[in-house]
Amino acid sequence: MIWGEQPSGSALRAKAWFLEQGIKSVLVPGAGYGRNTKVFSSQFDTYGIELSSAALKLAVEWDSSTRFIEGSALEPQLEHQVDAVYCYDVLHLFLSGERCRLIDAALAQLRPGGLLYFTSFSDEDPNYGCGRRLEPGTYEYKEGKYAHFFSDADLREHFAGTEIVETGTFTDSLHSPQGGSHEYILRTILACKRG
Ligand SMILES: C[S@@+](CC[C@H](N)C(=O)[O-])C[C@H]1O[C@@H](n2cnc3c(N)ncnc32)[C@H](O)[C@@H]1O
Numbered sequence: 001m002i003w004g005e006q007p008s009g010s011a012l013r014a015k016a017w018f019l020e021q022g023i024k025s026v027l028v029p030g031a032g033y034g035r036n037t038k039v040f041s042s043q044f045d046t047y048g049i050e051l052s053s054a055a056l057k058l059a060v061e062w063d064s065s066t067r068f069i070e071g072s073a074l075e076p077q078l079e080h081q082v083d084a085v086y087c088y089d090v091l092h093l094f095l096s097g098e099r100c101r102l103i104d105a106a107l108a109q110l111r112p113g114g115l116l117y118f119t120s121f122s123d124e125d126p127n128y129g130c131g132r133r134l135e136p137g138t139y140e141y142k143e144g145k146y147a148h149f150f151s152d153a154d155l156r157e158h159f160a161g162t163e164i165v166e167t168g169t170f171t172d173s174l175h176s177p178q179g180g181s182h183e184y185i186l187r188t189i190l191a192c193k194r195g
Helices: 009-020 037-041 053-063 097-106 152-158
Strands: 026-029 043-049 068-070 082-088 110-121 134-135 139-141 145-148 163-174 182-194
Touching: 009 082, 009 110, 009 163, 009 182, 026 097, 037 043, 037 110, 043 053, 043 139, 053 068, 082 097, 097 110, 097 152, 110 145, 152 163, 152 182
Parallel strands: 026 043, 026 082, 043 068, 082 110
Antiparallel strands: 110 182, 134 139, 139 145, 163 182
């Protein structure tokens, strides 16, 4: 559990918004080992999609209430639509074409009027602009590791097909079980799927 056991504060904020809006079901693409799904599964029907079987083994133990699906979040995996999608730090992992596929897959699995809450690396993060540039805004900031760093305008452009409710920025801290910690500057977007 390399990012520790505590959920991101963004998951708590998303949950509060989902509760306010009367949401009953949530999908978490790129769910990892369930650090954030557990916030939702205590109150909503929660589904997690995750590519890594190692992460999924931990996830089913950590959060037995979420229904985890092994597969790619770049394609729809659910046979029905949910009321909300929460996606933490997955969108920035991909190049342009795959980022669009992730958003399209999330929208395909969301009911009209459903809610989206995404977080991603910000271009205000110190790693922005470090290393080899692969695409506009995308850098190999560590050897073999690349990410896309979003400006507010870029994030809004990615979600142009939705009704954007608000965007924001915050600093998230990840604490490893070994006692290390790391801070990231993230952007958030809250949006609704057009009816
Ligand atoms: C930075 S981690 C975030 C984990 C999780 N969202 C959390 O909140 O703890 C990104 C996760 O996305 C998963 N992932 C990467 N590509 C994926 C894909 N195509 N489909 C599903 N999951 C993917 C990784 O295995 C990893 O667990």
